[in-house]
Amino acid sequence: MRLTLKQQMFLAPATVLTLTTVLVLFLQYTYWDLSVKRQEQAKVSQTFVALAEADLAAQRMQGLVAHISRRGQLDLTALETLTELHYHLSGAVRRILDLMILPESTRALLKQAVTDLDPHHGFDGERFLSALGLLRPQLVALAEQSQRRREQLRDVHVQNIDQLVARTALLTIIGIGTAIPLGTLLALFFARRLLRRIKTLSDSAGRIARGDLTPPPAPQRVQDELDDLAVSINQMTERLIRVVSTEKLLEGAEEERRRIAMDLHDQSLSDLSDILRALQNLRVREDCCEDVGKIEEDLQRAITNLRDVMDNLHPQTLEILGLGAALQSHFERHLDKDHLPEYHLYISPQVEGLGLSRLCQLSLYRIALEAVHNVIKHAKASRYEVSLDRRDDGVVLVVEDNGCGFRPPAPDASGGRGLNNIRERARARGARVQWGASRFTSGTRFELTLPLNGAPRQERDKGMIEHGTG
Structure with missing residues (x-):
């Protein structure tokens, strides 16, 4: 009542x-x-x-x-x-x-x-x-x-x-x-009930003012004005999270640009400089056939490295073929190697037909690669599985390994840079992330749930571009 x-x-x-x-x-x-x-x-x-x-x-x-x-x-x-x-x-x-x-x-x-x-x-x-x-x-x-x-x-x-x-x-x-x-x-x-609810709302508002943007729980049913206020605070926090997350993503994008510039300077520019010096030395030599072949190999390697950097900067496959093909292409080119853990990738056909926006697809792509990067770098796993499927009214991304496992990060903990990037990207799209025990004997299960009503069909901010995997 x-x-x-x-x-x-x-x-x-x-x-x-x-x-x-x-x-x-x-x-x-x-x-x-x-x-x-x-x-x-x-x-x-x-x-x-x-x-x-x-x-x-x-x-x-x-x-x-x-x-x-x-x-x-x-x-x-x-x-x-x-x-x-x-x-x-x-x-x-x-x-x-x-x-x-x-x-x-x-x-x-x-x-x-x-x-x-x-x-x-x-x-x-x-x-x-x-x-x-x-x-x-x-x-x-x-x-x-x-x-x-x-x-x-x-x-x-x-x-x-x-x-x-x-x-x-x-x-x-x-x-x-x-x-x-x-x-x-x-x-x-009624006085204690009202005071308790007012204190909860006051604590939530104070926590948000201190910078903790964890959304307060919204009531299941709106029965009075305090419930209306709780719903308003919850929606305000969600919007504030998206604004802050967008700022952090832009900050991360700048950091990623700096890292890419360093990669171009340290690797591609250095390779091209070596090729330039080799070509300059050819001018004073007569027997140069063997050296020309070596220079061609170096030049091809530099071009390949530069293309990898450009692909990391913005995957062209994602825009041309879609999310599933982009993930499959990346896994085949970079992760299907003998010294890396064995993997199994599953992309549901239903996900391809959802018509997710470019930003949603890019966010899922970056989060999936970041989660796999954490598995390869920290989990000490011999096998991992990646699945992207539709469940009820949402899209679910799961990365599960048989590694040593790790303690799931607390919601208010900063964690590593990769985990923080995952959380911020998820918040920016209105998604939920959680870590838990793997269904393997050991290991970790990472799961992201993106509600379809939280994934816009059309981009409203055409000027916002994300770069890098963080």
């Missing part, structure tokens, strides 16, 4: 805030449930008060009706009192009907009783006493029912208060005790 740096930074506080919000919502729900029960308790209390008020009014009406019946006379004061009691009774009954859920028969009985007890419909003692006889027992029963419900809710309310306090304390402890450590652990995890 891809998480940006901003998301990683806010993940820990967001987790704490989420847990705290859940805790607050749960406590809010608990208080809401308690509030509902409080409302129900208040409703039961109001119902009980209304029932008491209705029963009291009915009781007074019953006493007043009985008194009027004994006297046999209804005066104005008694009628006013009866009317006022009926008003209180009807109001109490309406509140009861609004507050309580009653069966339809009970609701009809209460409404009928209130109607029968209305003094405006006339005074009838028997009707009043009959209605009160039905109404009061019903009111008493409802009052007892309401009282039991009231006591039950009071006990539940007390229990709920105790449970709420205990639950609130427990959940607060659990919520805070979980949110804070979890947020702290997440913050420490």
Whole structure:
């Protein structure tokens, strides 16, 4: 899952805030449930008060009706009192009907009783006493029912208060005790992870600034901004390596030109000077046939040496016939000798059809000759094998011998001049080189892998020319 740096930074506080919000919502729900029960308790209390008020009014009406019946006379004061009691009774009954859920028969009985007890419909003692006889027992029963419900809710309310306090304390402890450590652990995890990755990038940048151009490893997957930065540093290092390698190759080319100039001066120029002196001596001699033949041999040898120097400077076979033919020609002309180790050369036909650029072919040619030169000079081998083949999406050059072997050079070691030239040429083309144990009983295996996507098909720098084998 891809998480940006901003998301990683806010993940820990967001987790704490989420847990705290859940805790607050749960406590809010608990208080809401308690509030509902409080409302129900208040409703039961109001119902009980209304029932008491209705029963009291009915009781007074019953006493007043009985008194009027004994006297046999209804005066104005008694009628006013009866009317006022009926008003209180009807109001109490309406509140009861609004507050309580009653069966339809009970609701009809209460409404009928209130109607029968209305003094405006006339005074009838028997009707009043009959209605009160039905109404009061019903009111008493409802009052007892309401009282039991009231006591039950009071006990539940007390229990709920105790449970709420205990639950609130427990959940607060659990919520805070979980949110804070979890947020702290997440913050420490992401902080250490980010700091470790930043330190790795900082160390890589510092190493590159000090001149160690070993590319830092690129992440397999880009998940955040630091991975983008790591990929950028890796690509920047690769490009810087190619620039530095190009400068070193140019420096090596100048050194190679100096060496070639010395070879021309010490060998070819000296041979030609000897031939010139011999020709000058012929002018004063009459018998010169034998000397002319010797001069021709010396001149032919000088021409051959000069051609070898020119071929080392820039192999014409490489441009005319290609990489495989150039290697085969060089091996046959210079390495197929009795005093040199036996060799086996294999060039895959697939390599010839890849259409590698001139610089890539020249780099592979120089590296192959340098590796073989190291075998002949240092390995003390009796046999070596050279193969150039295609593998997956790359070209693989392998030079393997049965010699005494040597310790593979470390990536940051300078090594000899030949090994350094091999590494620099490989870096300039984006190739990888490694040394290891040979598949023979003893010896060394050198392997170069050139990715095809790192080998340009066309040269962009026409002015860059490599000279010499280093």
